[in-house]
Amino acid sequence: MFSVVSAGQSASEKDCNFQKMEFVRVSRSTIPLLLFTLSLLLSLSPGQPKEKRKDSNPPPSTGICERIQTPVCQGLSYSHTVMPNILGHKNQEEAGLEIHQFYPLIKVQCSHDMQKFLCSVYFPECVNGLAKPVCRTTCESAKQGCVALMNKFGFSWPSPLECESFSTESCNESFTAPEIQKKLVEMGHTVGDQVLSLQTVRILVSLKDVDRSGKLNDHKFQELQSYVSGVKNEYLNFQREKSGAVDESQMKSALTAHDLRLNNLNFSLLWDRYSTAGQISYDDFVAILGRLETLKERFKSHRMTNLPCDCVMASFSLDDFIRDTLL
Known part of the structure; x- marks a missing residue:
């Protein structure tokens, strides 16, 4: 796999390298x-x-x-x-x-x-x-x-x-939604001439913004861009299947893959809001998944325990409800 000895090496260098290779051979099992x-x-x-x-x-x-x-x-x-x-x-x-x-x-x-x-x-x-x-x-x-x-x-x-x-002057850095939008474009998170809108980026920031500051540090940005990369690949795969279109059945498949299960009524409301001519754009595809993933995490954070029924419920104040739905 590696070239250990070059033509210009001395005999002692060759012996040293062969000894290293022998060490690898005898110790590989442990x-x-x-x-x-x-x-x-x-x-x-x-x-x-x-x-x-x-x-x-x-x-x-x-x-x-x-x-x-x-x-x-x-x-x-x-x-x-x-x-x-x-x-x-x-x-x-x-x-x-x-x-x-x-x-x-x-x-x-x-x-x-x-x-x-x-x-x-x-x-x-x-x-x-x-x-x-x-x-x-x-x-x-x-x-x-x-x-x-x-x-x-x-x-x-x-x-x-x-x-x-090195200094600590550049250590405490965080990125705003407009800065993140620019970085995502520079990193190639586009599909053709379709770029992620600022509104969609704000939704994505909410997904990773644990302290609700409206900004992401470098580590959280890395998580975000990894998430966007995965969603983009999903979108491109759906495009190839349907000659450039993401249709209703594919959108349902994407939601299921992300464990975002909607009843028929809620899916119809979502489809009517985002679809155009029976298909979903790249920006809307990312926005839908990001918005639902964020709401799901918000729900989990308000989840109630020790319920007298075999059910899943959450408790929201009015302010919490308004904030979490205004994504």
């Missing part, structure tokens, strides 16, 4: 294969991360925002980067070659923040031609989750990535 991949890839890494600037607050790079090409850093809360990065990589090719050595750490998910942290270093978010600073808190979370695994295989946390080098 340690997960993915962890061996981690050890092997890191040991065969083309080099350690470049030394970053000594000053803790280096000036941001300026340039042209360009879409991220490396798969490792696609699907995040941003889609464009700017070079050079703080490690001195002049282009995405250079940065991509180096970040790839950390892919096993991302794959084993030793930390939820590992991918986010590494990408913020190697492929920083481009904001008006400027590189967004790396968040120290994200670095600390990534290191805390992964450093023990790295140490287990004889590797230490790279000195150029020490968390003390």
Whole structure:
């Protein structure tokens, strides 16, 4: 699966690599294969991360925002980067070659923040031609989750990535509905010329907005964009089945797949409200699922217990009822 020995290696280097492969062979039965991949890839890494600037607050790079090409850093809360990065990589090719050595750490998910942290270093978010600073808190979370695994295989946390080098100024970030709408478009969550309307995005924000602030932090945005990606794929699959249309039976199938079971009367009311010429648009498809999922979660939060009947009921104040239905 991996090329261990190159033509230019010395005899001692070849022996070292063959010893590593022998270790993998004899131990494969006791340690997960993915962890061996981690050890092997890191040991065969083309080099350690470049030394970053000594000053803790280096000036941001300026340039042209360009879409991220490396798969490792696609699907995040941003889609464009700017070079050079703080490690001195002049282009995405250079940065991509180096970040790839950390892919096993991302794959084993030793930390939820590992991918986010590494990408913020190697492929920083481009904001008006400027590189967004790396968040120290994200670095600390990534290191805390992964450093023990790295140490287990004889590797230490790279000195150029020490968390003390970064600040907390860009850590407390949250996104409003208009900002989220723009990000979803940039990330390709469209169908042809159909984009998600601001009204639909507000519904989606309500689905993930636990503290009712009207904003989502980066983690909740990641959950949201993952949800939208899944719903978009459902819509595209239905389109292919019916030559571009999502009809009534398909809408019922989608609701059932999301465990959103409506009686005939309620489905008829929903269909009459959203359908046009016997079909549902992409924006309305997402809005329907998002709205019903949100109402379902609101219902669960008000659910009554210890009822004298075998039934499911919830208790709402008038204010709660109005707020939860005005989605």
